[in-house]
Every structure is written in structure tokens, then in C-alpha cells.
Amino acid sequence: MxxxxxxxxxxxxxxxxxxxxxxxxxxxxxxxxxxxxxxxxxxxxxxxxxxxxxxxxxxxxxxxxxxxxxxxxxxxxxxxxxxxxxxxxxxxxxxxxxxxxxxxxxxxxxxxxxxxxxxxxxxxxxxxxxxxxxxxxxxxxxxxxxxxxxxxxxxxxxxxxxxxxxxxxxxxxIWSREKLEAWENKAFSGDGPEKVKVALLGHSYVINDPVLSFNTLKKLREMDVEVVSSEQIPEEIINEQMKKLHSTLYFEEERKIVGTALYFLESGTIDGLLQLIPFPCGPSAISSEIVLHHAKKRPEFPVIQLVVDDNTGEAGFLTRLEAFVMTMKRKKFLKFKKGLSTEQLTLLASKTSEESAVKAQ
Ligand code: SF4
CATH class of the missing domain: 3.40.50.11890 (Rossmann fold)
Incomplete structure (x- = not known):
């Protein structure tokens, strides 16, 4: 009892x-x-x-x-x-x-x-x-x-x-195809040279973990970057992209990573791709090579692969992240400037010098 x-x-x-x-x-x-x-x-x-x-x-x-x-x-x-x-x-x-x-x-x-x-x-x-x-x-x-x-x-x-x-x-x-397309076409408030869109590629448990990801999501948002991650891409899009590979990828997470990269490399609707690679990781070694191979066909498209492990220094990681974001913003700015008329360019130049003067005060 x-x-x-x-x-x-x-x-x-x-x-x-x-x-x-x-x-x-x-x-x-x-x-x-x-x-x-x-x-x-x-x-x-x-x-x-x-x-x-x-x-x-x-x-x-x-x-x-x-x-x-x-x-x-x-x-x-x-x-x-x-x-x-x-x-x-x-x-x-x-x-x-x-x-x-x-x-x-x-x-x-x-x-x-x-x-x-x-x-x-x-x-x-x-x-x-x-x-x-x-x-x-x-x-x-x-x-x-x-x-x-x-x-x-x-x-x-x-x-x-x-x-x-x-x-x-x-x-x-997971976004629907419609939601994703709306995001790709959306002009964000303040959209212009300073606002860029990025696809963040990685395992869900890396992207969402503050230590494993070095808080990448948060840092990108603080730098005024709009982010979509590989875990949000609809399965139908991933499956469509997988058919373009010569062999089958059996790792579930790597399919999402590679599928997302191929989709955006083809559509060009964003400003860059960022892949987080935990070290040492066999499946990531495969996906990063495939992403790189396809990215080489679009040399003008900014792609960065950041390896993360317990020896990665936070300061070095942040420097690379910031340099990547600045590259994208600069590229977008030049493209933006190219499409402006002479009057618009004069207006932009006076606005920029006004802003610099305010900052200097
Ligand atoms: S080796 Fe790579 S895929 Fe496997 S658990 Fe580690 S990070 Fe994940």
C-alpha cells in the first residue's frame, strides 16, 4: 500500500x-x-x-x-x-x-x-x-x-x-508561393538603395539558435536587411529546383538549402545569398559545394558562406557580415543611380550633401 x-x-x-x-x-x-x-x-x-x-x-x-x-x-x-x-x-x-x-x-x-x-x-x-x-x-x-x-x-x-x-x-x-512572390516584388518602406533583401541558408536549428548562428538574423535586421530563410520556402519550389540537379540529395535540410539557393540564383529577385555552415558538418560540405558551383555561373550575384564553430571569433564574423551587407547596398545603389534622370541625380546629390552636413553637426 x-x-x-x-x-x-x-x-x-x-x-x-x-x-x-x-x-x-x-x-x-x-x-x-x-x-x-x-x-x-x-x-x-x-x-x-x-x-x-x-x-x-x-x-x-x-x-x-x-x-x-x-x-x-x-x-x-x-x-x-x-x-x-x-x-x-x-x-x-x-x-x-x-x-x-x-x-x-x-x-x-x-x-x-x-x-x-x-x-x-x-x-x-x-x-x-x-x-x-x-x-x-x-x-x-x-x-x-x-x-x-x-x-x-x-x-x-x-x-x-x-x-x-x-x-x-x-x-x-513555411510561406505559400503567393506570399513568397509578394515578398520578392514588394517595395519596402524606404526602399531604395539602402534596403536589401537576402536569403539566409542554413539548418533550422542553426538559423534560430543565437549561439550557433552568432545572432545572424537579428544582426541582419538591425542592418536594415529583409530576410527570408531556407526553412520558409514552399516545398513545391524546393522539389522543382531539385529536379534540376543531376543526382538526388538525400539530406532533408540540405535540399531546402540548395533548392532555395537555386531558386534565387535563377530569379535574381533578391540582393544576395548567405549560407551558415556549422563545422565540421558532412551534409553542409555537400550543400555548400553545390551552392558555390551554381553561384559561379552568376558571378555578379553576391554570395557569402560563413563557417561557424566554437573557435569563430564574434568580431571577425560580424566584420564579414557587415562587409557583405555593404557590398549588396553599394551594388543596389549603383543600379538605382543608373536608372535616374539628370534632374533626379541632381536632387539625390543635394539630398546626400544635406544629410552629410546634418550628420557632421
Ligand atoms: S553534422 Fe551537420 S547535419 Fe549533422 S547534426 Fe551536425 S550540423 Fe547537423
Whole structure:
């Protein structure tokens, strides 16, 4: 029989920890909603910081990619404050597209590195396996849910609610073709030589992580740059672009990166391409080469590939980013000037000298 202490403990909300890295950025709403609906308390690790990275580095080997090193920091942040650690081994939900081996094997590596982890839940799913269809995925969620509640109805309802939230998230994240075209054609307020549009290419978990991306998104916006990222491009456009390659790209994230680059290199509707490459990363080595190969056919189009790792200096990174933005702005300014009449040019020159005089005061 349970004593009052055990009864109180069993009534206590179970705490599920979700590391804020890698797979989390693909399914942020799905995981969180699922466990919350079951009645668990969900604890997300803190957004990445330099301290979190330093902690991750203490347990990683040199061969690990930058994304995995940061991920270890998230595990350290969570492990002592939760009852369960949610670490799904998710190979992908596509018949032939996959995630990279480091991504898939990470839960096993984490089990081997840390000896004091709470119970890991999540399971293994790969749509490329013969029997891993939707019912298998469903079963994995059911098993994870069973750890929190023994009420099957509640688990089913939680799965349904989480799926709905995930679909809403995806609808918001991925633009429609119409929305993308409207963005490409849009003249932004103050549009002129000083406003440029950029496509940011990279893995979702790099682009959206402040440490992995060196806050690139935020910095670009501060420099008055309009940004669309590879995770926002509609799947139909990516698939169309993939048909132009001579061979098939099997890495899901790299398809988005290459597809986005090919699309904008062809349309020329933006002012430049920026790719973030975590080091060392096998799949990025492939995508960066393909992007570069196609970019060489458009030498006039500004393209920059920035490698990020734990040795990258923030100041050097920022200098390169600023130089890239200035190149695009200058190019746009010259193009803008070329299209002006003599009167417009005289007006622009007087406006510029007035502005310089105000700045000098
Ligand atoms: S794709 Fe690259 S960055 Fe992502 S987990 Fe694999 S090696 Fe690391």
C-alpha cells in the first residue's frame, strides 16, 4: 500500500525536459503541447548562451559538429531538474530523405557520455524502415505518453492536439508561393538603395539558435536587411529546383538549402545569398559545394558562406557580415543611380550633401 508521502509524490506533476536544440526546432509545438496535454510540466532548456556552449565543450570531442557541442550544453542544463528527458531518435518522416548520422545517433552518444541522466523517452523512428509508417510513430508517442498517464483516452487526445498545433506552426513557418512572390516584388518602406533583401541558408536549428548562428538574423535586421530563410520556402519550389540537379540529395535540410539557393540564383529577385555552415558538418560540405558551383555561373550575384564553430571569433564574423551587407547596398545603389534622370541625380546629390552636413553637426 502507498503511504501518504508516496501518494503525494505520485500526484506531483511529472517533469519532462526538452533540450532546445536540433530536432526541437523542427517540432517545437508538437513536443511541448503533447506533454502539456498529458498533464506533465514541460521544462525547455534555456536559449543557448556562451556559458551553455562552454559546458557542452567540456564533454565533447573535437570531431563533434558545432550543433552537437551546443546540444550537450542543453542536456547539462536540464538533466538535474527533470524526471524524464525527451530525446527522440528521429531518422525522418520521409520515404527516402534522411537526417545526418550524427543527428540520428545523438541520443546514443548522450547515453554514453552522461552517467547521471534521468530516464530517456522518445524512441526510434525512421520512415525509411519497412514497418515504420504512421502507426509506428503513433505507437512511439503512445509509449512516451504512458510514462505520464495511464489514461489511453488522454494520450490520444494529446496526440491529436499536438498534431494540430504542429500543423499550425508549419503553416506559419513555411510561406505559400503567393506570399513568397509578394515578398520578392514588394517595395519596402524606404526602399531604395539602402534596403536589401537576402536569403539566409542554413539548418533550422542553426538559423534560430543565437549561439550557433552568432545572432545572424537579428544582426541582419538591425542592418536594415529583409530576410527570408531556407526553412520558409514552399516545398513545391524546393522539389522543382531539385529536379534540376543531376543526382538526388538525400539530406532533408540540405535540399531546402540548395533548392532555395537555386531558386534565387535563377530569379535574381533578391540582393544576395548567405549560407551558415556549422563545422565540421558532412551534409553542409555537400550543400555548400553545390551552392558555390551554381553561384559561379552568376558571378555578379553576391554570395557569402560563413563557417561557424566554437573557435569563430564574434568580431571577425560580424566584420564579414557587415562587409557583405555593404557590398549588396553599394551594388543596389549603383543600379538605382543608373536608372535616374539628370534632374533626379541632381536632387539625390543635394539630398546626400544635406544629410552629410546634418550628420557632421
Ligand atoms: S547535419 Fe551537420 S550540423 Fe547537423 S547534426 Fe549533422 S553534422 Fe551536425
Amino acid at each position: 502507498q503511504g501518504p508521502r508516496e501518494k503525494q509524490n505520485s500526484k506531483k506533476k511529472k517533469i519532462v525536459g526538452i533540450p532546445r536544440g536540433l530536432i526541437f526546432y523542427h517540432y517545437p509545438e508538437l513536443f511541448k503541447t503533447f506533454f502539456e496535454q498529458l498533464g506533465a510540466k514541460v521544462v525547455l532548456s534555456k536559449p543557448s548562451t556562451q556559458k551553455l556552449l562552454r559546458n557542452g565543450l567540456k564533454v565533447s570531442s573535437d570531431e563533434e559538429c558545432f550543433s552537437c557541442k551546443v546540444f550537450y550544453g542543453h542536456i547539462i542544463d536540464l538533466k538535474n531538474q527533470v524526471d524524464f528527458l525527451f530525446l527522440p531518435q528521429f531518422h525522418g518522416n520521409h520515404k527516402f530523405l534522411v537526417k545526418c548520422p550524427k543527428f540520428i545517433g545523438l541520443p546514443d552518444v548522450i547515453r554514453a557520455i552522461f552517467t547521471d541522466l534521468p530516464e530517456i523517452i522518445g524512441g526510434y523512428h525512421s520512415r525509411t524502415k519497412k514497418h515504420h509508417h504512421i502507426p509506428h510513430l503513433f505507437w512511439l508517442f503512445f509509449k512516451a505518453g504512458w510514462k505520464i498517464t495511464k489514461n489511453p483516452f488522454k494520450i490520444l487526445m494529446a496526440i491529436a492536439k499536438a498534431r494540430k498545433k504542429h500543423q499550425q506552426f508549419k503553416q506559419k513557418q
